[in-house]
Amino acid sequence: MQSLAIVGAQWGDEGKGKITDLLGQKCDVVVRYQGGNNAGHTIIVGTKKIVLHLIPSGILHDHCVSVVGHGVVFDPEAFKVELEDVLSSGCKVTPEKLKISENCSVITMYNRLLDGQRESKGPVKIGTTGRGIGPAYEDKISRKGLKLKDLLDLDHLTAKLKDNMIEKEVLFKTLYNCEFPSVEEEAARLFELGKIVAPFLTDTFSFIDKSLQENKKLLYEGAQGVLLDIDYGSYPFVTSSNTSTGGIYTGAGLPGNHIGEVLGITKAYLTRVGEGPFPTELFDEKGDFIQQKGGEFGATTGRKRRCGWIDLPLLKYTVKASNITSIALTKLDVLSGIEDIKICTGYEYEGKTIDCAYQGIDLSKVKPILKDMPSFNDDFKGEVLSDELKNYIRTIEDFVGIPVGILAYGPERSEIKFQKDYF
Numbered sequence: 001m002q003s004l005a006i007v008g009a010q011w012g013d014e015g016k017g018k019i020t021d022l023l024g025q026k027c028d029v030v031v032r033y034q035g036g037n038n039a040g041h042t043i044i045v046g047t048k049k050i051v052l053h054l055i056p057s058g059i060l061h062d063h064c065v066s067v068v069g070h071g072v073v074f075d076p077e078a079f080k081v082e083l084e085d086v087l088s089s090g091c092k093v094t095p096e097k098l099k100i101s102e103n104c105s106v107i108t109m110y111n112r113l114l115d116g117q118r119e120s121k122g123p124v125k126i127g128t129t130g131r132g133i134g135p136a137y138e139d140k141i142s143r144k145g146l147k148l149k150d151l152l153d154l155d156h157l158t159a160k161l162k163d164n165m166i167e168k169e170v171l172f173k174t175l176y177n178c179e180f181p182s183v184e185e186e187a188a189r190l191f192e193l194g195k196i197v198a199p200f201l202t203d204t205f206s207f208i209d210k211s212l213q214e215n216k217k218l219l220y221e222g223a224q225g226v227l228l229d230i231d232y233g234s235y236p237f238v239t240s241s242n243t244s245t246g247g248i249y250t251g252a253g254l255p256g257n258h259i260g261e262v263l264g265i266t267k268a269y270l271t272r273v274g275e276g277p278f279p280t281e282l283f284d285e286k287g288d289f290i291q292q293k294g295g296e297f298g299a300t301t302g303r304k305r306r307c308g309w310i311d312l313p314l315l316k317y318t319v320k321a322s323n324i325t326s327i328a329l330t331k332l333d334v335l336s337g338i339e340d341i342k343i344c345t346g347y348e349y350e351g352k353t354i355d356c357a358y359q360g361i362d363l364s365k366v367k368p369i370l371k372d373m374p375s376f377n378d379d380f381k382g383e384v385l386s387d388e389l390k391n392y393i394r395t396i397e398d399f400v401g402i403p404v405g406i407l408a409y410g411p412e413r414s415e416i417k418f419q420k421d422y423f
């Protein structure tokens with residue numbers, strides 16, 4: 001297999017960073033292709049904790065080239081902070097090791113402001129990360145956006161910003177009634193930040209193409225999860241990119257037939273940050289217990305993650321929607337030892353019983369069918385898994401029709417069992 005894709009099979013925060021870091025040891029190139037610094041991918045090595053937002057999770061390996069593809073929306077200010085963080089952790093970051101597409105769309109101050117204003121004053125609160133993701137993708141799609149290469153020439157940058165601001169100014173002045181920077185201030189800020197990004201800018205399309213021709217091993221690191229996909233997710237409570245495998249083709253510039261495996265990262269239970277329906281959400285002490293034991297706080301915003309049981313109709317759907325070929329089941333240690341665990345095996349919806357969600361289903365109207373599962377109490381020290389845990393895993397595999405290839409039972413790199421070979 002030459003290329004592997006890693007996607008979140010739920011609502012994000014499934015443990016993609018940990019698995020990407022681990023499999024990154026075996027590959028040559030790790031590519032981010034969508035989203036932006038709304039992502040928070042945690043890697044724990046010994047006592048060191050690194051949270052990556054924009055920089056791909058292959059960066060800790062010196063042999064590995066990390067690529068930020070053109071489908072990513074890129075906040076150069078967030079990059080500056082992250083770069084300093086990663087460098088201060090002792091990790092090397094050079095233009096040979098980190099390549100950023102000169103065609104990434106830029107997240108401006110106006111985009112961040114607009115995100116914040118809509119969340120605080122708009123009619124529907126999505127619970128965004130406040131990073132300006134939606135407004136930046138809007139600018140891209142409306143063909144008004146800045147590309148990273150635009151930051152390198154101040155006159156050109158000022159002219160483009162001026163064009164972009166004609167509409168924004170009306171919104172800030174008349175609708176939101178808020179302060180905003182002048183075109184000149186924003187151009188000067190972005191121009192300075194552009195100098196920090198400049199050494200890493202390149203034509204990543206050709207780099208990926210060349211890597212494939214040289215038979216290099218590539219890993220595509222998805223951000224968020226399929227249920228947050230702008231097309232496949234629980235709209236409007238989604239992010240603004242294609243988080244599913246489809247995003248790779250548009251966001252990385254990859255000729256389609258190299259991906260041998262799509263690994264869907266799935267927690268043994270389910271979490272969600274932000275607003276939106278969540279059929280198996282727990283509102284009781286058990287939910288609080290899982291939230292505490294699992295340390296379920298957002299890696300980007302620090303918000304508490306909502307917790308619930310694993311939802312197999314949703315998982316079956318994300319497997320289909322993203323062509324997932326195997327699963328990495330994470331956080332098994334969190335569920336271990338908890339009595340009376342449940343799995344959702346179907347929904348009652350519009351007078352029918354269904355076992356698979358679908359695009360456009362109204363998740364706020366489904367009634368989950370919950371099955372009691374024998375609890376397991378594994379400490380994962382030996383090779384042998386308890387019959388109860390094997391049963392839990394087999395129930396998932398049988399339901400969604402693909403194997404669980406990885407079991408994760410702790411945040412550390414080493415706390416993992418492979419049931420299948422990758423690379």
Ligand code: GDP
Nearest residue numbers: 013014015016017041042299331408409410411
């Ligand atoms: P990502 O966005 O998918 O990369 O996931 P996050 O980093 O936002 O959240 C996953 C959290 O769970 C992080 O704090 C990880 O260190 C941690 N983690 C990952 N896998 C496991 C696991 O198997 N068990 C436990 N207890 N923690 C894990």
Ligand code: IMO
Nearest residue numbers: 012013038039040127128129223224239273274
């Ligand atoms: P990783 O890559 C979990 C959620 C937000 C909000 C919605 C829209 O770490 O798994 P946005 O700021 O993107 O416009 O917010 O999407 N969200 C995430 N939830 N993990 C993430 O990334 C997320 N990125 C965005 O909480 O509900």
Ligand code: MG
Nearest residue numbers: 013040041299
């Ligand atoms: Mg995360």
